[in-house]
Each structure stands twice: as structure tokens, then as C-alpha cells.
Amino acid sequence: MERRTIFPGRLLPAALVAPQLLLTVVFFVWPALHACWMSLHSEDPFGLASVFVGFDNYAALFGDPLYIATVARTIVFCFAVASISMLVALPLAVFADADIRGRAVYRTLLIWPYAVAPALAAVLWILLVHPQIGLLGRPLDRLLSLAGGHWDYKLNGGQALLVVVLASAWKQVSYNFIFLLAGLQSIPRAVIEAAQVDGARGWRRFRTILLPLLSPTLFFLLIVNLVYAAFDTFGTIQAMTQGGPAQATQTLVVKVFRDGHDNGDLGSSSAQSVVLMLGVIALTAAQFRFLGRQRH
Amino acid sequence: MARLELDGLRKSFGATHVLHGVDLSVGDGEMLVIVGASGCGKSTLLRLVAGLDAPTSGRVKLDGNDITRLDPSERDMAMVFQNYALYPHMSVFDNMAYGLRIRGMSKGEIGRRVGEAASLLGLEASTLDRKPRQLSGGQRQRVAMGRAIVREPKLFLFDEPLSNLDAKLRVQMRAEIRKLQRRLGVTSLYVTHDQVEAMTLGDRLLVMHEGRPAQLATPLEVFERPADRYVAGFIGAPSMNFLDGELTGDGAAVCLKAGCALALPFRLTAGEKSVTVGIRPEYVETGRGDLRMQVDLVEPLGSETVVHGRLIGTDEDLVARIPGAVPSGEVMKLALPPQHLHLFERKSGRRILPSQPSASSDG
Amino acid sequence: MRANWLAHAVLCCGVLLFLLPVWLIFAGSTQLSHSIARGELSLLPHLSGLDVYRRVLLGPGVNGEASVPHMLMISACMALAIAFGKIAVSLLSAYAVAFFRFPFRMVAFWTIFLTLMLPVEVRIVPTYLVMSDLGLINSFGGLTVPLIASATATLLFRQVFLAVPDELMEAARMDGAGPWRFLVDILIPVSAANIAALFVILFVYGWNQYLWPLLVATDPRLDTVVVGIVRMIGVESLTPWDEVMAVATLALLPPVAVVLLMQRWFVKGLTEGEK
Numbered sequence: 001m002e003r004r005t006i007f008p009g010r011l012l013p014a015a016l017v018a019p020q021l022l023l024t025v026v027f028f029v030w031p032a033l034h035a036c037w038m039s040l041h042s043e044d045p046f047g048l049a050s051v052f053v054g055f056d057n058y059a060a061l062f063g064d065p066l067y068i069a070t071v072a073r074t075i076v077f078c079f080a081v082a083s084i085s086m087l088v089a090l091p092l093a094v095f096a097d098a099d100i101r102g103r104a105v106y107r108t109l110l111i112w113p114y115a116v117a118p119a120l121a122a123v124l125w126i127l128l129v130h131p132q133i134g135l136l137g138r139p140l141d142r143l144l145s146l147a148g149g150h151w152d153y154k155l156n157g158g159q160a161l162l163v164v165v166l167a168s169a170w171k172q173v174s175y176n177f178i179f180l181l182a183g184l185q186s187i188p189r190a191v192i193e194a195a196q197v198d199g200a201r202g203w204r205r206f207r208t209i210l211l212p213l214l215s216p217t218l219f220f221l222l223i224v225n226l227v228y229a230a231f232d233t234f235g236t237i238q239a240m241t242q243g244g245p246a247q248a249t250q251t252l253v254v255k256v257f258r259d260g261h262d263n264g265d266l267g268s269s270s271a272q273s274v275v276l277m278l279g280v281i282a283l284t285a286a287q288f289r290f291l292g293r294q295r296h
Numbered sequence: 297m298a299r300l301e302l303d304g305l306r307k308s309f310g311a312t313h314v315l316h317g318v319d320l321s322v323g324d325g326e327m328l329v330i331v332g333a334s335g336c337g338k339s340t341l342l343r344l345v346a347g348l349d350a351p352t353s354g355r356v357k358l359d360g361n362d363i364t365r366l367d368p369s370e371r372d373m374a375m376v377f378q379n380y381a382l383y384p385h386m387s388v389f390d391n392m393a394y395g396l397r398i399r400g401m402s403k404g405e406i407g408r409r410v411g412e413a414a415s416l417l418g419l420e421a422s423t424l425d426r427k428p429r430q431l432s433g434g435q436r437q438r439v440a441m442g443r444a445i446v447r448e449p450k451l452f453l454f455d456e457p458l459s460n461l462d463a464k465l466r467v468q469m470r471a472e473i474r475k476l477q478r479r480l481g482v483t484s485l486y487v488t489h490d491q492v493e494a495m496t497l498g499d500r501l502l503v504m505h506e507g508r509p510a511q512l513a514t515p516l517e518v519f520e521r522p523a524d525r526y527v528a529g530f531i532g533a534p535s536m537n538f539l540d541g542e543l544t545g546d547g548a549a550v551c552l553k554a555g556c557a558l559a560l561p562f563r564l565t566a567g568e569k570s571v572t573v574g575i576r577p578e579y580v581e582t583g584r585g586d587l588r589m590q591v592d593l594v595e596p597l598g599s600e601t602v603v604h605g606r607l608i609g610t611d612e613d614l615v616a617r618i619p620g621a622v623p624s625g626e627v628m629k630l631a632l633p634p635q636h637l638h639l640f641e642r643k644s645g646r647r648i649l650p651s652q653p654s655a656s657s658d659g
Numbered sequence: 660m661r662a663n664w665l666a667h668a669v670l671c672c673g674v675l676l677f678l679l680p681v682w683l684i685f686a687g688s689t690q691l692s693h694s695i696a697r698g699e700l701s702l703l704p705h706l707s708g709l710d711v712y713r714r715v716l717l718g719p720g721v722n723g724e725a726s727v728p729h730m731l732m733i734s735a736c737m738a739l740a741i742a743f744g745k746i747a748v749s750l751l752s753a754y755a756v757a758f759f760r761f762p763f764r765m766v767a768f769w770t771i772f773l774t775l776m777l778p779v780e781v782r783i784v785p786t787y788l789v790m791s792d793l794g795l796i797n798s799f800g801g802l803t804v805p806l807i808a809s810a811t812a813t814l815l816f817r818q819v820f821l822a823v824p825d826e827l828m829e830a831a832r833m834d835g836a837g838p839w840r841f842l843v844d845i846l847i848p849v850s851a852a853n854i855a856a857l858f859v860i861l862f863v864y865g866w867n868q869y870l871w872p873l874l875v876a877t878d879p880r881l882d883t884v885v886v887g888i889v890r891m892i893g894v895e896s897l898t899p900w901d902e903v904m905a906v907a908t909l910a911l912l913p914p915v916a917v918v919l920l921m922q923r924w925f926v927k928g929l930t931e932g933e934k
Contacts, residue, residue: 017751025770026793119869123888173676273785381827
């Protein structure tokens with residue numbers, strides 16, 4: 001899309017984009033290229049010199065069963081977070097779109113959690129599910145102990161993954177709610193009325209009219225949620241489990257942070273970064289191809 | 297007060313030629329209407345004059361000064377836009393005052409000018425504090441006019457200013473614009489696709505067709521002596537009828553497909569023998585004559601009736617506008633009075649001028 | 660009627676799902692730390708325990724860290740600097756891309772767009788290296804400046820600007836407005852609602868940062884409140900639960916307040932911008 005009229009001049013626009021461009025190149029493009037370079041090199045044990053090693057870092061990465069397990073875990077984690085938060089948000093949006101009393105109040109009360117920081121979501125959930133102090137954790141532990149089990153996400157990997165998924169999905173519900181509600185509101189009133197005239201009501205109307213018309217929004221949200229689950233949940237996981245117990249809740253981002261920042265393994269961490277970048281690029285491309293198709 | 301001259305003005309966007317070279321001279325205080333179908337280049341022409349676009353070649357002169365390269369702000373012109381382009385966040389007063397403030401005019405002078413313009417346009421004082429979205433379409437139109445008036449520019453540019461109004465308001469505003477322009481005596485260019493607007497507003501019309509000026513003349517002249525087949529078809533409603541014809545050898549008559557020879561009021565000896573015969577629906581006479589029309593559709597308009605049909609023995613359609621109610625019947629007799637015929641070269645579409653003018657000219 | 664009843668039931672459940680955890684930390688903040696640790700967390704707040712907020716806000720730092728007001732201040736400064744910085748930088752670059760033609764215009768646009776695909780999370784180490792080369796580790800500038808580049812905000816402004824009718828700019832030019840006047844007098848006021856929406860989104864984004872401050876600021880004096888809370892629950896046996904919950908409540912308030920106060924603009928801006 002282009003404008004019909006523009007201002008003349010070349011120096012002014014160049015000056016206007018300069019700050020943004022400078023920040024982008026220094027803090028985004030350069031580090032990304034540096035990551036690519038580092039991923040092809042290895043430092044000697046004293047960190048004094050780096051040697052070109054080709055794709056050795058990548059080979060080591062994909063030869064490492066722990067890394068493969070982390071990739072698989074991240075994929076499961078992302079889809080679990082995305083689907084749970086969308087499944088919870090969908091009925092809320094559908095009913096908040098309905099013509100009922102107090103609609104505006106409900107909307108407000110479902111929108112504010114957008115503001116909760118991922119790391120704070122973890123703190124809230126700790127107080128719910130903590131085996132000793134949690135409001136739900138304590139009864140749950142008692143219940144499980146009847147069957148000879150225990151509720152302790154600090155020790156049990158499966159339980160840890162569950163609570164991290166729930167806390168991450170919980171934080172994302174209101175984002176999905178906002179978009180689904182907007183999607184529902186953009187469906188032309190006439191279409192709904194036509195469906196009413198045709199006798200479609202309740203569940204049938206939802207399944208045959210609303211859901212198909214909402215599918216572009218749902219796809220958009222799926223991608224956004226996957227990206228959120230992959231990257232923005234670092235704070236949630238770090239605050240709740242630090243990726244533990246063992247590596248039960250370690251996602252790719254947590255691992256990059258561990259290996260690169262905490263352990264200083266630059267080669268491997270950079271290779272992981274490059275793999276992640278390819279992942280984001282693939283997701284973004286999917287999203288924009290889809291949006292492009294929508295427009296035509 | 298100013299005189300505008302355009303000198304070989306061309307505009308291309310890449311390989312697309314939008315304007316093929318326009319020469320034009322608009323006199324002091326004149327209202328020149330540029331009319332044409334969408335895509336004919338009329339808006340582009342206006343934007344080149346305004347300085348919103350730069351021409352590919354050619355020059356724009358105002359009072360003899362070459363202003364082709366000047367910024368719009370330096371041209372001393374004001375423009376009224378189709379969608380009014382009022383600043384939505386400013387009050388009516390500020391909308392009108394904005395251009396004056398930029399020019400550093402004193403507060404008192406701004407207040408005086410805006411007040412004058414408002415009363416000239418019949419805008420009440422209470423309107424001045426409102427935002428554009430609180431106004432009706434007609435009021436917005438007036439504010440847009442006011443914004444142009446307060447500047448007291450050398451040239452007014454109107455870009456289809458009435459097309460967003462409903463039919464009734466359009467007629468009313470059309471008359472107001474005409475009166476106002478006469479009173480202020482500001483040289484004006486007015487772009488429209490509406491031929492009624494063009495006919496009623498313009499001192500002269502410039503009919504544009506595919507980036508070229510097709511005819512530049514007074515409204516009546518354009519109506520009575522269209523320069524080519526396009527102009528003939530564009531001006532007038534319902535459109536002029538066009539029938540294929542062949543000039544007889546002596547150039548004194550024309551033969552139609554329907555088979556009859558129409559005697560011409562003048563003799564055409566030179567040029568092409570293949571012609572297009574044009575006649576306006578209101579001049580088609582019914583109930584007598586040698587032509588027969590199969591009637592397809594009758595549209596009674598009260599004071600008159602529009603009849604659509606096909607000439608028997610041909611594939612040519614014809615429209616007739618007949619005063620009063622129409623006599624019933626599926627086949628209708630027709631006559632085409634020679635003094636109302638227009639002749640065009642079939643290939644080029646150009647009007648054929650009589651080689652020896654006749655006493656009874658058309659119209 | 661039955662559908663209405665169902666709608667209210669579902670929506671109430673949703674509302675509770677969000678309110679309950681927040682109420683819990685508020686209630687918990689008023690209770691005694693050791694009774695919470697014993698598992699006596701209750702949904703009923705103890706009014707007498709409201710004193711914890713005075714302690715937290717006036718007292719020195721918990722566990723010898725920076726004080727809570729200081730952390731809140733760092734968070735607020737960071738959120739505001741990021742929000743205003745991103746808006747300013749993105750507004751200008753979107754203006755240049757939408758209203759001018761200049762060499763490499765599309766190259767510049769796509770370079771900015773690229774940042775969408777390069778979140779901090781995927782380039783932790785090299786970004787840290789750049790930061791330390793530039794001496795930005797443990798500085799407020801380091802905390803904020805690198806986050807100010809924004810593809811999302813630039814795309815949003817570009818979209819908003821492209822939707823501004825051509826005639827509005829043409830009218831301004833005919834009135835004699837140059838690029839700066841048009842930007843300041845017309846474009847910014849016309850886009851005010853979008854700017855407000857973006858402000859909400861970016862303020863929340865800035866306030867909620869966790870990984871970035873963790874990466875570039877090890878100095879406790881630069882701890883944001885979010886980083887501070889996670890640090891406070893680090894050693895669980897020593898965790899002063901009532902204070903953690905009080906700080907968590909305080910940390911929640913500003914972004915939630917911003918979202919609620921500017922709810923209408925925010926929802927519109929968010930959904931229109933990202934599509």
C-alpha cells in the first residue's frame with residue numbers, strides 16, 4: 001500500500017528512521033549475525049582463542065539426547081499452553097459477546113489479567129499449588145496420599161510440567177479473550193440474523209456459523225500463543241521451577257539461558273540461538289503467508 | 297485575482313501515461329469546469345495545478361510566473377476536497393484558521409476573516425466551536441469552502457466537492473458555490489464527473505477523455521456542437537443516439553442501415569463517406585416518418601416519456617424523449633429532423649463540419 | 660433464558676479463575692509468614708495485617724536487597740522509558756516510511772521488520788556481549804535503550820498512518836504545513852487513540868520484563884520489582900511469605916491500573932494493530 005501524495009525531501013526521512021535503524025542494527029541484527037558466527041566456532045578451554053569448527057556445534061547439539069528431549073518437551077509445552085488458553089478463552093468470549101446483563105463488567109474483569117507479568121503469574125500459582133502452603137496444593141497432596149502418591153511439583157517432573165503449563169496458559173487467557181471477542185464482534189450482525197432466520201441456535205449456531213467465521217482469528221492466535229509459550233514463559237518457568245526437577249520443565253529458551261549465561265558455553269548456546277531464530281522465522285512466515293492469503 | 301496558464305502539461309506514472317499534454321488558459325475570475333469519466337486524468341490535472349504532484353513535463357503559470365516547481369504552500373491556492381478533508385480533531389474555527397496561523401497572521405485578522413467567511417456561508421457562530429463530526433454533510437461542505445475562502449487565494453481548486461452530498465443538498469450547494477464564486481470573483485478550477493454540475497457551474501468546460509482534452513468551450517457550445525463522438529455521448533442525458541450511416545455520392549444525404557436516405561441541410565463533399573449520425577433523444581420525432589422502431593421499454597417520467605427500442609431491420613438501439621404520455625403500440629414511427637443531426641467520422645469520431653454552412657443550423 | 664443462565668455461570672467461573680489467585684495473595688499478604696509456611700493460608704484477610712504494606716514500603720530492603728519503593732521506582736522508570744521511547748522512535752520511523760520516498764526505504768522497513776523475528780530470548784549471549792562491549796551492563800540505559808527498537812509499534816503506526824486519508828495531508832499542505840507541522844498539528848492528534856493504546860501495551864511490556872533485566876543488570880540497585888519478587892522466593896524456607904505477597908500485590912497494581920483506566924483504547928488498539 002502506498003500513499004498518493006508524499007512530502008518531498010530525502011534527508012529528513014533518513015534522519016527520522018535513523019534512531020530506529022541504529023537500535024535495530026546494534027542490538028538485533030549484529031547480535032544475531034554474531035550468534036551465527038559463534039555457532040560455527042569453538043573457544044579453547046581458557047576462552048583465549050576461538051577456532052572455526054564448521055557445523056560441529058550443531059552436530060553435537062542434535063547428537064545430544066538431552067537437547068532432542070528439550071525440543072520435544074518445548075513443542076509439547078507450547079501446544080499444551082496454546083490449546084488450553086484458547087479453549088478456556090473461547091467460551092468466555094462467546095458468552096461475553098452474547099446479549100446479557102453486565103456484559104461490560106464481565107469484559108473488564110476478564111481483560112485485566114493481560115497486565116500480569118509472566119513471572120508474577122508464577123508467584124500467584126505457587127500460592128495455589130505449593131504442596132505445603134498452596135490453597136489447592138495441600139488438599140491435593142492429601143487426596144493423592146490416599147492413593148499412596150504425593151503432590152509435589154518440586155520433586156515430580158510430570159506434576160511440575162503440569163503446573164508450569166497451567167500457570168503459563170492462565171496468564172495468556174485474557175489475551176486470547178480480547179482477540180476472540182473482537183473477532184466475534186467483527187462478524188456482521190446480518191450473518192447472525194440470517195442464521196437465526198434459518199433456525200440455527202445455540203451449539204449448532206456456534207459450530208456452523210461462529211466457529212468457521214472465527215477460524216482466521218483462531219489461526220492467528222495459535223501462532224501468537226506458540227510464540228508466547230516458546231519465549232515469554234521464561235519468567236514463569238524460572239520463578240516456579242527453574243527448569244527442574246531434573247530437566248522436566250526445561251524449554252529451549254531456559255536451556256539457552258542456562259548454557260549461555262550461567263555455564264558460558266558460547267558455541268553450543270549460539271547454535272541453539274540460531275536454531276531458535278529459524279523457529280521464529282518459520283512461525284512468523286507462516287503467520288504472514290496466512291495473513292497475506294486472507295487479504296486476497 | 298489571477299490568470300492560470302497550463303503549458304503542455306504531461307504526467308506519467310512509470311509506463312502509464314495519465315495526461316498526454318494539456319494546454320489551457322483560464323482567465324481572471326473565470327470558473328472553468330473540468331469534466332470527464334473516472335480515470336480521464338481530470339483529478340491528476342487538478343493536483344498538478346495544486347502542486348500536490350509534479351508534472352512529468354510542461355509548465356504551470358500563474359499570472360505569468362512559472363510556479364511548476366513551487367511547493368503547494370507557496371502557490372497561493374486553496375482547495376476544496378471531495379471528502380472535505382477537515383481536520384477531525386480541530387474545531388470549525390481552527391479548521392478555517394489553521395492555514396492563516398501557519399502564515400503568521402494576527403489573531404484579530406484571523407478572527408475577522410473567519411467571521412466574515414462564516415457569515416458569507418451561513419454558518420452560525422455556535423457552529424464555530426464544534427468538531428467536524430458533529431456537523432451535517434452540508435455544514436461540513438460549507439466549512440471546507442470556508443477554509444478556502446479565508447485564505448483569499450489567487451485560485452480556488454474544487455475536487456468533486458459535491459459528490460458526497462445527497463441529491464437535494466447537491467443542487468442547493470451547487471447554486472451557492474456558483475453565486476459565491478461570482479461574488480468573490482476568484483479564478484476557479486472545478487473538477488467533476490457530473491455533467492449537470494459541469495453545465496450549470498462552468499463559464500467554460502474542459503471535457504477530458506483518456507488523458508487528453510476532448511473539447512474546451514462554453515457549456516452550450518459543448519452541448520450543441522460537440523467536438524467528437526465521445527463528447528457528444530458524454531454530455532446530455534439520456535445520451536445521444538448514434539447510428540451508422542453512409543454519405544451519398546453527392547454528399548447531400550446520408551443513408552442509414554434502416555434503409556432511408558436523410559437529406560442533409562448542408563452538402564458534405566470532402567472526406568470520409570462512412571459516418572456516424574448522432575441525434576439527441578429529445579429531437580427524435582415520433583408518430584410520423586419512415587423509420588420504424590420496435591419498442592422495448594417505456595419509462596413515463598410524468599411530463600415526458602423515454603422510449604427505448606430497436607430500429608426495425610437493424611441491430612441499432614434508439615432512445616426517444618417524447619413530451620407527454622406515449623401513444624400505445626409496439627411499433628413506432630420515427631423521424632430524425634435533419635437540422636438536429638450531428639455527423640462524425642466513423643473511424644476517428646471527429647465532428648464533420650459542413651463545408652458550406654446552412655441557414656438552419658442545429659439547436 | 661436458559662442460555663442466559665449458562666452465560667452468567669460460565670463468565671462467573673472465568674472471572675473467579677482470575678480474581679481468586681489475586682485475592683489469595685492479597686489475603687495472604689495480611690497473614691503471618693510462619694502460619695502461611697505451616698499451611699494455614701486462608702482466603703480471609705486479617706485487617707490487622709495490613710500493616711505489612713507500611714513495613715514493605717517504608718522498611719529497608721528484604722533480605723538485604725534494594726528496598727521495595729526503589730524497585731517499584733526502577734520498574735516504573737523502565738516501563739515509562741520503554742513506552743515513550745518506543746512510541747517516539749517508532750512514530751518517527753513509521754512517519755518516514757509512510758509519508759516520504761527515500762533511497763533504501765524498503766530496506767530500512769524490512770530491517771526494522773526483521774526485529775520481529777529476533778526476540779531477546781533467542782540471542783541471549785551475543786546480545787550480552789554487545790551490551791558489555793558498549794559498557795551498558797548494570798546501567799539504566801542498558802535496561803531500556805536496547806528494548807526501544809520496535810517492529811510491532813512501527814508496523815502499527817505505519818498501518819494507522821496509511822489509513823489517514825490522502826486528502827487530509829493534501830489539505831494541510833495546501834494550508835502551508837510542512838512535514839513537521841503536519842506531524843505535530845495533524846498526524847499525532849489524529850492518532851492519539853492509537854498512541855494511547857500503544858502506551859498501555861508498551862507500559863505493560865516494559866513493567867513485566869524479566870529475562871532482560873536478569874541478563875543485563877546484576878546490580879541489586881537496578882532490580883525491578885518483578886525480578887525482586889522472584890529473588891525473594893528463591894530460598895523457600897526463609898521466604899517471608901507475607902511480604903512477598905504484599906510486594907506481589909504492589910507489583911500487580913500499576914500495570915493493571917493502566918489497563919483498566921485505558922481499557923477502551925487499549926482493546927481497540929491491540930486488536931486493530933496486530934492483525
